[in-house]
Each structure stands twice: as C-alpha cells, then as structure tokens.
Amino acid sequence: MLQVSIYRYNPESDDKPYMQDFQLDTGGKDIMVLDVLEQLKAQDTTISYRRSCREGVCGSDGLNMNGKNGLACITPLSATVKNNKLVIRPLPGLPVIRDLVVDMGMFYSQYEKVQPYLQNDTPAPAIERLQSPEDRAKLDGLYECILCACCSTSCPSFWWNPDRFIGPAGLLQSYRFLADSRDTVTEERLAKLDDPFSVFRCHGIQNCVNVCPKGLNPTRAIGHIRNMLVARAT
C-alpha cells in the first residue's frame, strides 16, 4: 500500500490548509504520479488539480512531489517515492486557489514583461524571414519551454520577489528572443532588464535546472543575458 499525503485547501470551507492521507494499492506497478491522483479522485471527487495532455506537453500539472517540483504525468513513482511515501503539494510560492491548483498570475505577468514574441520593424519579405541553420540552432534549448512553472516556483529569488524578479522561465524566454537573429529590438529588450531585480536577483544556485522536466537550462540563458548586459554597459 502506497501512503499518499495530499495538500488540501478549499477557501470556502477550510480555515487553513491541511494534509489528507490516503492509502492506495498500486498493484506493484510503476505508475505515474498523475495516475495516483486520478485513482484517488475516483475515491474522493473533491480533490482538485490541473491536468490536460497527460504526456508532458501541456505543462499544466506542475506539482511538488516529495519536495521536488515536476510534472505529475511524467514522474513515475520509482523516481520520487521513498519509504513507500508520496507527499503531493502545490507548486511553492504561488497563492493556492484550491488544493493543488495555484494562481499563476504572477508567473504569467513576469512572462508578459519579456515580450515573448518576435519583433522586427523592417519591411516583411515576400515569403518569410529566413534564418541560417546556425542561427536557428541558437534557439535550441530555449524554445522547448512549456511554461509549467516548475523552475520559477523552485527558485528562492522568485519566492521572495515574484513581482520584480522575472524568474528562470521568463528569462529563458527573454533570451530566446534576444538570441533570435530575426528580432531587431535587442537593445530595447536589454534596456528593460537593466535593474537590480529583473535579471540580477538570480544567484546561480540552479534549482531551476534541477527541476525542469524538459531538461532545459535557464541558468545558462540567464548567464548569457547578464553577459549581454555587461557588454552593453562597458
């Protein structure tokens, strides 16, 4: 029997959050954490969480499992369960709406700040803006982000200043457009990042790298942005 402990909070009926314990017979199978949640939801339909694709693509089921952030749908029990115990909490640092569902507003507003879209004022060519294979390769490891927020919500700097530090996810996307040869507003983008919080609150402890379910490296991207900012200033 797997011992599962789930963070529960319904602001309409509970004064404060509590942990609810369940026992689950997994039949010895190495199922995903999302499967565990689905089976428990069949027992107790009030358990709330987000999920959609159940295959690591949509990024909606970022959760904290036994202390580590990840996507429940692609985290097998064998990767997280120790001593037969599984503790599931919402992503840390964001306001809880209900149970495992968090308010991602702060996360998205930081994402919005980096203007995550291509900007180019030059006249559009007849067919499309071309890019050499080398320039295209610079976007690898950046464009794959699914905005699951596992990284930013594992970052202490984001916990303390979610209103001012853009956080690893936003900065990874910021660099994705700084590095794009077709984007022409690099200078304007950099000018907006040159304050003591947006980029420089990153202290390089790499919690973000440690949890990214897509294997991306926000710390490296942040290092590139910092180098661009320093080069621009000196």
Next chain:
Amino acid sequence: MVTAATSYGRSGVADWIAQRVSGIILLAYFLFIGYVLLSGVDYASWKALFAQTWVKIFSLMAVLSLAAHAWIGLWSVLTDYLTERMMGTTGNVLRLVLQVLIGITLFVYVVWTVQILWGY
C-alpha cells in the same frame, strides 16, 4: 514596494560589476596581508610596511571595497526578506532602519581606517 533607490549603482549591471571588482580587490588585499603575515612580521617591519604610501592606498581601496561589497550584498539580502510584500509596511520600516545602521557602520569603518592609516 521595493524600489532600487537604495541600491548601490541603481542599475543591476553597475551593482554586479561593483560587486565583482570589489571582490577581486578584497581577495588581492587579503592574499597580500596573508603573505606578509606568513613570511613573519614584527612591530618594526609592520610599521615600515604601512609607512609606504602604496600600502596605505591599497588598504584604503580594500576598505572602500569592503564597504561597497557589504552594502550591495546586505541590500540584496534585506530586499529579499524584509519587504512590503512579505511583512507589510513593517518590512519597509525595518529595512530602512537596518540600511541606515549598516550605512553608519560602514561609514565609521571607512573614517576609522583613514584615521589609522594616516594618523600615526
């Protein structure tokens, strides 16, 4: 809200560069002092060392670096933990009081160092 008004260079890059440069100066100074101490000193040679102008200037640079480094570092710590978002207005008041205390302490250190270096 936390603003950058009390940061060191008001810009992230300026703070970052100041932090690296002051760090390098401090490292160089401590290596220098460490080397002098390890190679054996007595009162006379120590006094003779600090009678030289370049040692005085190097020492002054080190203490100014220390002040800048401590200011930037502690400012980062305070603006992580003592903020309006975390503790309401108390956060701002507490942070400001501590920043003033830190500022006075660092200022005293700098003045005191100048006194020691050029006073004897």
